[in-house]
Amino acid sequence: MKTVDIVIVGGGPAGLAAAVAAKKAGNDSILILERDHELGGILNQCIHNGFGLHTFKEELTGPEYAYRFIKQVYDLGIEYKLNTMVMDISKDKIVTAMNREDGMFQISAKAVILAMGCRERPRGALNIPGYRPAGIFSAGTAQRLVNIEGYMPGREVVILGSGDIGLIMARRMTLEGAKVKVVAELMPYSGGLKRNIVQCLDDYGIPLKLSHTVVDIEGKDHVTAVTIAEVGPDRKPIKGTEERYTCDTLLLSCGLIPENELSRSAGVTMSPVTSGPVVNESLETNIPGVFACGNVLHVHDLVDYVSEEAGRAGQNAVKYINDGCKDESSAETIEITATEGARYTVPSSINPERMDDLLTVRFRVGDIYKNSFVSVYFDDERIMHNQKRIMAPGEMEQIILRKSQIQEHGGLKKITVKIENE
Amino acid sequence: MFDVLIIGAGVSGSAIAREVSRYKLTACVLEKCEDVCEGTSKANSAIVHAGFDAEEGSLMAKLNVEGNEMMDRLTKDLDIPFKRNGSMVVCVHKEELDGLKVLYDRGVKNGVKGLKILTKEEAHEMEPNLSDNVEGALFAPTGGIICPFELTIAMAENANVNGVEFRFNTEVEDIKKGEDGLFHVRTNNGEYVSRLIVNAAGVHADEIHNMVSSDKMHIIERRGDYCLLDKQVGDFVSHTIFPQPTKYGKGVLVTPTVHGNLLVGPTAIDIENKEGNNTTQAGLDEVILKAGENVKNLPMRNVITSFAGLRAHLERHEFIIEEVKDAPMFIDVAGIESPGLSASPAIGKMVGDMIKDMLSLEEKENWQGTRKGITRTEGLSVEEMNELIKKNPAYGTIVCRCESITEGEILDAIHRPLGARSLDGVKRRTRAGMGRCQAGFCSPRTMEIINRELGLPYEKITKSGGKSYIVLERTKGEASL
Incomplete structure (x- = not known):
């Protein structure tokens, strides 16, 4: 059976950004599997502008935005297969896929990045x-x-x-x-x-x-x-x-539904709120070495955030491999709970040992909130209290946690994110 | 000129077509829609009933039990899925437990095998998701589940291979008996002449009957609303769960389908509209409410689609299968409501035998009674898939991701006898578009294949024939090129 370090399922914005980041982090054994006849995913049909304001500080159309990443995939020589449908991902990271030329084939991966996107209700x-x-x-x-x-x-x-x-x-x-x-x-x-x-x-x-x-x-x-x-x-x-x-x-x-049939059959634990995998600070699912990013993880509002998140998934996959593919699933973690207006958080748990110095935690609110506060509690102590003029379910919110902050709170058990009126 | 004209390509018409194809004759099926299985046959419970419901001595009871017994052989011959999953009639009111015994006795008289009355405990053990109110049940191991599309399509295809012609988009407008003693059938597609006519027109059987007989028939369209649930919850129950029957029929059932979905329904609402297969909010609400009386925590958030079908109900609630008294050589096959799907093989046989006698037909020596269905890729091993892809690379391309349907399967559906010409035609033959995204993903891809294979311009591709065009015209940019 062919072996590859990192198999990326999906060549849309998430898969592309994950691949580019993994390559730049030093891994040379990456394979993107894309079911359509070109890379770029749903961006190819999003011919309107408004993409890339955060990532590239300019307004691009969907295909232009996609091409910024596709070009990097070409330039970096990252391997990809088009018209290829992934049929199954097993617990031990054997990916079964199919296309006209290769027939049905299996690849044994050290890490798998789920980047299948979502579908419409x-x-x-x-x-x-x-x-x-x-x-x-x-x-x-x-x-x-x-x-x-x-x-x-x-x-x-x-x-x-x-x-x-x-x-x-x-x-x-x-x-x-x-x-x-x-x-x-x-x-x-x-x-x-x-x-x-x-x-x-x-x-x-x-x-x-x-x-x-x-x-x-x-x-x-x-x-x-x-x-x-x-x-x-x-x-x-x-x-x-x-x-x-x-x-x-x-x-x-x-509404959009993260497309997690493959994840589910692989045994990935799902969040009933996001319909996406439950992930830790490394965007890793309950299956060691299986990462998720983009709309398959939770439906995003802006593709810029997809790219950023997917980049982290790519880097973390490389880190996981470089660290010897260790099963960290039983390590001590701190749960992040979303409550009182915050519907969920991604990630939903943190291993302080593995987290980056700065960790972006994204979430959505369940209603319209005007002049309310995003509050973060470390156990019972409020450590963040930021007023927002308006928050709406259609837009993603984020907080940034510092590793140093968490380390200062020795024995921290639980982080809570909530929306408060005052 | 044909020896036999069959009006209607539903499950009855197709079963009859297959049966008459055994004989040396010329036969033709006239269908007003663009495909087989477009009326009552396409929207029902997809159940092969055991046969304990219909009154003893009735034709319904007889043909139900016979049809049920014929199903194993027929589905094997035609290469279509069929599963005897067993059915349960559950009783949720202690004081109505006697009703189960009445059904049991009737079933025994009808010749249903293996019936058993279950205690509350036995019933719950067999079906853990039954409502806590279930006090007992009647178990019928011969009850089964089948795909009504595949059954109808397979019988029609097999009839066609054996020489029966099919004319689609051909609607009967009038029938006259000529001085030549033959039937002259006027349609929107010209005149058809035949010695004998079979009226298998479903909810329209009264209109067809009334063209030739002074003894007028009236069919009541009895609508049934259904919800279909995702395969994720397809094993919510393993048997078909019925409530106790009422005068409106067998009630709202909960059943797995032969393809692994969960089906809930139908309502029974009498309407006077032969085209009125729209669902209503009240109907869908009723489905959910009634189903919830017999099972608990029904996962209704997993609904992937809802639909409604029309039963061709006659006041006397009995199959009418007979030569019309004041119209010799004209056979009615009318009032074929539930258990019509279950009875269809027996209906085909019965009408085939009648025609054989009426026209003194001889059997063909070379009748081909078996058929090879579309090669399914579902469940094939890696080696089997690769063998298939090597022979035809189209099997390596997935078109419908939800049901994992390959281009090879779609090509087969288009190019086989009586092949698909619309998105729904492809869907009913292959299941492409029948999954959880309901064709959102695959319909542009399927259109591309139809366009390429049939040379049909995009603007002429339909969802299901008629004026059900998917797209209207080129966008402005393209038009000005």
Whole structure:
């Protein structure tokens, strides 16, 4: 069986950044396995700008951003296989994959980096009643059809869900000559970035109806109309608030689900909150040597953060190999608990021995918070209390922990992240 | 001119087509949709019932039990999956325990084998996720699960290989008996002439019947809403769990599917709309509520899709399979609601025998009763996969990631007899698009393959025939090139 130091599953933004970082950290035995016919992942269909402000201090389109990393993969001579689907990852890090040329093959890896990204929640999972005609797409599928294949799904559009891809597609469909009649969002707040609401809806006069959902889809062969209604605090439709929109297309942007079927079958422990692996300070899962980064770990708002996180996963994988592939899973760790408004943290535990001098801990809040405080407690002592003008579920938050700070707190058992009003 | 015209390519029409293909004759199936299995046959519980429900002495009971017994051989011959997972009717009210005995006695009279009444403890031991309220159950080991698409497609394909023609997108508009003694069938695709007609038109069987008979028939469309759950929870129950039946039918069941999903449903709502297979909020809510009475902690957050089907219900709740009295040589196969799928092999046999006698047919010497299904890659070893990929590299490309369906399987589905021409056609033959992302990932890829293999422009590719086009036109940029 072929052996490779680091197998990276997925050649999207996370996989690319992990590969580049691992190579720069000194490892020469890296293989990226990518199921599509080119590297770059979903960025290839994100032809709008706004990528890279943090990483490159300039505004790039998705393909441009991806190419910054793809070029490094080329220049550094990192090995990759396209059109290759990973079929299985075993507990002992044997990766089974398949493509037309090599057939089905197995690689024994010292470290595996999970970078499979996420998928969109489909109509079925939303339990929207009505007919099941053509003309209903997840926003990302429509984005691919328009931006990659060059075809318009329709001319009159209703969008359910205000996730970023839905907002971006509202603008894209408008620019392509379609009429986007309304964006309905189940929650009382948007799931997307504020800047996308302004630049993709407000600028084009597209109404956003918060606390609304689709209650009926009409059309036997093809969508002919969609009815939306207001929902109450229980998120159930309120009778009498129905509004019917004739349309030929319904786009859905109702959440992303980390794509962890491979992780699960490998025995990786999952977080019920993020639907991604539970990881420690090294972005390592419960299986020693299996790391996770990007949207497969938790859904990010900006690709810049994906790249940064994936870079750390790549470096940590190299470190793990250089340290002799030690099983650290039974080492003493400090748990990080998210509570009172903070939904989760990544990572969710820290081994102070292994952590970097500065450790970024990312999380999301569960509601809109204005002028509230992000507080961090070491056991019962509050050690951080930062006021934020606004926090929203659609945007990721972060805190930075110092190794020295933790070391000063000898015997620290538990770190708690919460949102406080004062 | 055909000896036999079969109207409707659902499970009954396809079963009959396969049976008549044994004989020396010319036969043709007329189907108004673009594919087989487009009506009642595509949206049901996918169950092979044991046969204890239908009234003793009824045709329903007889054909259910016969059909059930024929399933092992048929599914083997046609190379499709079938599993006798056993079914349980559970009782959640102590005072209704007697009802289980009534079903048991009826089942025994109907000829159902192996029935057993389970105590509360036995039932819970067999199915740990049963509701704590379950007081006892009737166990039927012969109950089974099957894929209704594959069953219908396989029978139709096999009939086609044996010479039965199929005309899709062909809707019957009128039927007249000519002076020549033959039926003249007007369709949107020209006239068809035949000696004998089989009316297997599902919820439309009354319309077809009423074209030739003065004894009018009325079919009531009885809608059933379902939820399908992810394979992750496919082993939530291992048997098919029914509540005790009511006058509206067998109630909301919870069952594994033969492909490893979990299926919950159906409701039973009488509507007067032959096209009304839309789900409703009330219907979906009812499915969840009713299913929860028999099992506990049903993982409804794992729903991947919901759908509704229409049962072709007749007031007298019985299969009508007979030559119409005032229309000789016209056979009704009507009122085929549950257990129609289970009974379909027996329905095919019964109607085949009738036609054989009516037309004095002789058997072919070279009838080919077996069929090789699409080569499935699921569960193959590395060596087996490599052998396959070596022969055809298309088996090395995964198109549907959720169900791990390869391009090779899709090519097979497109190019075999009565091959797929739409996304749903590919889906029902291969399962590509039937997984947890519900075709979000694979539909552009499947469109690319359909475009390449069938030479169908993107704008003409449909979800399921008719006007169900996926895309409208080129984007502006492309159009101006």
